[in-house]
Amino acid sequence: MTTETTPALSAKIPAPATPYQEDIARYWNNEARPVNLRLGDVDGLYHHHYGIGAVDHAALGDPEHREYEKKLIAELHRLESAQAELLLDHLGAITSDDTLVDAGCGRGGSMVMAHRRFGCRVQGVTLSKTQAEFGNGRARDLRIQDHVRSHVCNMLDTPFEKGSVAASWNNESTMYVDLHDLFAEHSRILKVGGRYVTITGCWNPRYGQPSKWVSQINAHFECNIHSRREYLRAMADNRLVPQTIIDLTPDTLPYWELRATSSLVTGIEEAFIESYRDGSFQYVLIAADRV
Numbered sequence: 001m002t003t004e005t006t007p008a009l010s011a012k013i014p015a016p017a018t019p020y021q022e023d024i025a026r027y028w029n030n031e032a033r034p035v036n037l038r039l040g041d042v043d044g045l046y047h048h049h050y051g052i053g054a055v056d057h058a059a060l061g062d063p064e065h066r067e068y069e070k071k072l073i074a075e076l077h078r079l080e081s082a083q084a085e086l087l088l089d090h091l092g093a094i095t096s097d098d099t100l101v102d103a104g105c106g107r108g109g110s111m112v113m114a115h116r117r118f119g120c121r122v123q124g125v126t127l128s129k130t131q132a133e134f135g136n137g138r139a140r141d142l143r144i145q146d147h148v149r150s151h152v153c154n155m156l157d158t159p160f161e162k163g164s165v166a167a168s169w170n171n172e173s174t175m176y177v178d179l180h181d182l183f184a185e186h187s188r189i190l191k192v193g194g195r196y197v198t199i200t201g202c203w204n205p206r207y208g209q210p211s212k213w214v215s216q217i218n219a220h221f222e223c224n225i226h227s228r229r230e231y232l233r234a235m236a237d238n239r240l241v242p243q244t245i246i247d248l249t250p251d252t253l254p255y256w257e258l259r260a261t262s263s264l265v266t267g268i269e270e271a272f273i274e275s276y277r278d279g280s281f282q283y284v285l286i287a288a289d290r291v
């Protein structure tokens with residue numbers, strides 16, 4: 001599939017399907033938090049997701065040093081890129097002839113990383129015109145616009161042909177949609193034998209119900225965090241069979257603890273730290289085969 005064969009994607013911007021989607025489009029059109037832009041400026045990969053892995057304290061050095069804040073930003077960005085690398089590790093054997101789909105692509109950092117790794121075409125969809133233009137601008141700057149393309153499009157209703165996609169993913173974007181509708185669409189566009197991967201935050205059914213911290217995160221981002229149980233049920237109902245499930249909660253806590261000490265805090269750090277610690281919220285990777 002090429003961009004040329006998917007004219008519906010670029011021809012005209014579709015109206016959001018619901019008033020809620022209008023709110024989300026507006027939210028991301030207006031988003032310009034320093035914690036995202038300053039981190040992206042480190043190497044030109046702009047992410048809207050969180051980080052994983054151990055903090056490199058040797059690289060950070062002395063907190064009193066005048067360069068410390070700059071090093072802290074670079075370290076947070078390194079952990080966010082490590083998260084995207086882990087997601088890409090689970091896409092399976094991708095060739096340069098394949099097409100990948102990033103559902104809820106943000107400013108496109110993960111798409112650039114996927115193209116660099118596999119040499120393939122990557123199509124991203126976001127509700128936000130500002131984000132799509134930003135991602136396409138970056139792709140042009142990098143001269144990869146023939147391979148990496150962002151579109152203003154609802155991930156529940158994409159124009160990609162049935163069975164045309166080798167692998168697709170959601171990186172922290174499933175909490176904006178109904179999971180049954182979402183997995184029905186991934187299942188439709190994926191080839192049989194293709195791979196679906198998500199990294200997401202979900203509430204833990206063992207806790208009972210969404211905790212006050214989870215409710216706080218929902219209110220902060222205008223989203224609706226699902227339970228772990230809901231993911232597995234909606235996948236099973238849509239021919240997506242989990243191959244790997246990784247609880248990344250212990251791996252993401254160092255990122256949050258470091259971020260809480262930075263000048264770029266947004267006020268949501270406590271909710272993530274406390275909910276990960278009390279077990280009410282989990283950060284997970286799920287990779288599933290389209291069967």
Ligand SMILES: C[S@@+](CC[C@H](N)C(=O)[O-])C[C@H]1O[C@@H](n2cnc3c(N)ncnc32)[C@H](O)[C@@H]1O
Nearest residue numbers: 047048049104105106126127154155171173176
């Ligand atoms: C937290 S950001 C994640 C961005 C990106 N995946 C990343 O890792 O940097 C959530 C994204 O989901 C997108 N989104 C939310 N609902 C959507 C929908 N129904 N269709 C397409 N994109 C959607 C938003 O526009 C935004 O780009």
Ligand SMILES: CC(C)=CCC/C(C)=C/COP(=O)(O)OP(=O)(O)O
Nearest residue numbers: 033035036047048049172200201221
């Ligand atoms: C894991 C969960 C529940 C994620 C919610 C979705 C979300 C807003 C992710 C990060 O975006 P961002 O990078 O724009 O957020 P921030 O400004 O906090 O870095």
Ligand SMILES: [Mg+2]
Nearest residue numbers: 035036048049
């Ligand atoms: Mg961020």
